[in-house]
Amino acid sequence: MKVGILALQGAFREHKKAIENLGHTALEIRLPEHLEGIDGLIIPGGESTTIGKLMVEYSLLEPIRELGQQGKPIMGTCAGAVLLAKNIDGSDQPRLGLMDIAVIRNGFGRQVDSFEEDLEIDALGDQPFKAVFIRAPYITDVSPQVGILSKIDDTRIVLVRQGSFLACAFHPELTDDSRIHQYFFNMIEEIKNKF
Amino acid sequence: MSEKGTIKVKTGLAEMLKGGVIMDVTTPEQAKIAEEAGACAVMALERVPADIRAAGGVARMADPTIVKRIMETVTIPVMAKARIGHFVEARILEELGADYIDESEVLTPADEDYHIDKKDFKVPFVCGARNLGEALRRIGEGAAMIRTKGEPGTGNIVEAVRHMRKVMSEIRKIQNMPKDELMTAAKEMQAPYELVLQVKELGKLPVVNFAAGGIATPADAALMMQLGSDGVFVGSGIFKSNNPAVRAKAIVAAVTHYNEPKILAEISTDLGEAMPGLEISSIEPHERMQERGW
Numbered sequence: 339m340k341v342g343i344l345a346l347q348g349a350f351r352e353h354k355k356a357i358e359n360l361g362h363t364a365l366e367i368r369l370p371e372h373l374e375g376i377d378g379l380i381i382p383g384g385e386s387t388t389i390g391k392l393m394v395e396y397s398l399l400e401p402i403r404e405l406g407q408q409g410k411p412i413m414g415t416c417a418g419a420v421l422l423a424k425n426i427d428g429s430d431q432p433r434l435g436l437m438d439i440a441v442i443r444n445g446f447g448r449q450v451d452s453f454e455e456d457l458e459i460d461a462l463g464d465q466p467f468k469a470v471f472i473r474a475p476y477i478t479d480v481s482p483q484v485g486i487l488s489k490i491d492d493t494r495i496v497l498v499r500q501g502s503f504l505a506c507a508f509h510p511e512l513t514d515d516s517r518i519h520q521y522f523f524n525m526i527e528e529i530k531n532k533f
Numbered sequence: 534m535s536e537k538g539t540i541k542v543k544t545g546l547a548e549m550l551k552g553g554v555i556m557d558v559t560t561p562e563q564a565k566i567a568e569e570a571g572a573c574a575v576m577a578l579e580r581v582p583a584d585i586r587a588a589g590g591v592a593r594m595a596d597p598t599i600v601k602r603i604m605e606t607v608t609i610p611v612m613a614k615a616r617i618g619h620f621v622e623a624r625i626l627e628e629l630g631a632d633y634i635d636e637s638e639v640l641t642p643a644d645e646d647y648h649i650d651k652k653d654f655k656v657p658f659v660c661g662a663r664n665l666g667e668a669l670r671r672i673g674e675g676a677a678m679i680r681t682k683g684e685p686g687t688g689n690i691v692e693a694v695r696h697m698r699k700v701m702s703e704i705r706k707i708q709n710m711p712k713d714e715l716m717t718a719a720k721e722m723q724a725p726y727e728l729v730l731q732v733k734e735l736g737k738l739p740v741v742n743f744a745a746g747g748i749a750t751p752a753d754a755a756l757m758m759q760l761g762s763d764g765v766f767v768g769s770g771i772f773k774s775n776n777p778a779v780r781a782k783a784i785v786a787a788v789t790h791y792n793e794p795k796i797l798a799e800i801s802t803d804l805g806e807a808m809p810g811l812e813i814s815s816i817e818p819h820e821r822m823q824e825r826g827w
Contacts, residue, residue: 346552347789348550348552348553349548349551350551368789368790383548383549384552384553385609387608388609391571417549429608443608448604449542449610450537450655451537452545453535453536470545472542472545473546513541
């Protein structure tokens with residue numbers, strides 16, 4: 339499987355490692371022509387405003403949005419989840435807006451409030467997932483088409499899937515637990531087999 | 534059970550800053566320009582290094598009002614500088630909610646022997662280094678991010694290049710060294726042995742490593758990236774140039790596309806005057822900021 343990683347800014351190296359550890363090929367995407375032939379795309383953590391501006395500047399926003407609309411699987415982690423959201427609280431920053439979710443940036447507070455937490459994620463089995471939240475957003479609202487996979491305190495949504503899209507408020511690329519990446523690769527397989 | 538201030542969370546923020554530009558700003562207006570240009574973080578200061586150098590005297594932590602106003606203005610992370618060894622300035626910045634503290638040689642050191650015990654803080658620290666031993670000593674004290682020292686406020690890239698090349702070549706040496714020589718290497722570099730082992734295993738520093746001290750143009754930024762930096766700090770280079778907004782945007786693009794000469798040529802065009810530069814030999818050795826700290 340060939341998985342693209344948007345490599346404009348942020349933690350794209352860690353995603354690359356996670357992809358390769360699972361035996362797949364990772365391609366760094368910096369320009370529109372790099373998008374050719376990928377089976378899925380990961381948008382990493384980083385600064386969502388920086389990544390959004392560079393996507394506009396280097397003509398990546400439209401082509402990626404089109405790929406998404408055609409059904410190409412996309413996973414966004416942290417800043418990537420923000421960029422996938424239709425609604426970003428109090429911000430008019432550039433975004434893909436592919437998912438019917440509303441997010442609040444830095445929802446858990448500043449860096450001193452960043453944290454690690456064991457999350458219950460039924461879709462990944464009984465074992466809790468050690469999740470790293472760094473100046474993380476959370477999802478405040480979802481449309482009925484969106485499946486909620488994990489929450490904190492029953493109110494703050496941190497992992498959701500809508501069809502071929504997966505949005506994750508934390509950083510699965512910073513831990514050795516590969517289950518979220520595996521979940522995304524299973525999504526790619528499942529969607530590929532449908533066509 | 535949620536855990537705050539862990540090493541994972543501290544080094545993790547630096548991981549998120551990679552491939553980005555951290556810009557020195559002294560006012561909310563400048564912070565806004567930096568954010569609009571695509572900075573991944575800003576450093577809130579009272580004066581940029583070039584002005585600190587020109588003013589002389591003792592340079593201290595910025596007034597909390599400046600840090601707070603900048604924090605209110607932008608949504609990207611806000612860093613601030615504390616003097617080397619001044620753990621009370623660091624406590625104040627932590628209390629204000631700064632996202633990262635730079636224990637920085639740009640300010641006048643408060644302690645000539647001891648750096649801050651950075652493990653004792655919830656907020657992460659970045660520290661300057663000129664070589665691998667210095668970087669590993671700071672990491673040993675709890676720094677979650679390293680940057681080359683370069684020579685701040687000069688607009689002259691030569692020292693940043695020297696320090697980055699030095700760190701990278703020392704890492705390569707450690708990588709190729711048989712295990713039984715590592716303890717002696719640690720002793721000679723005055724670095725914690727466990728961290729030397731980690732460098733051998735990883736083939737890189739155990740934390741993110743940025744370039745700083747003298748970056749004035751997009752080409753300077755791309756040069757540092759090609760030499761192995763994870764990102765860059767630009768101090769005086771942006772707001773001491775005559776067109777900060779345009780230059781800031783060009784440096785951001787240069788860090789993303791550091792390996793694309795065609796894009797670098799485009800973004801280097803029509804930027805206006807860069808900051809005036811300083812020849813290193815014109816600065817007396819005792820006035821060089823890189824000599825501060827050990």
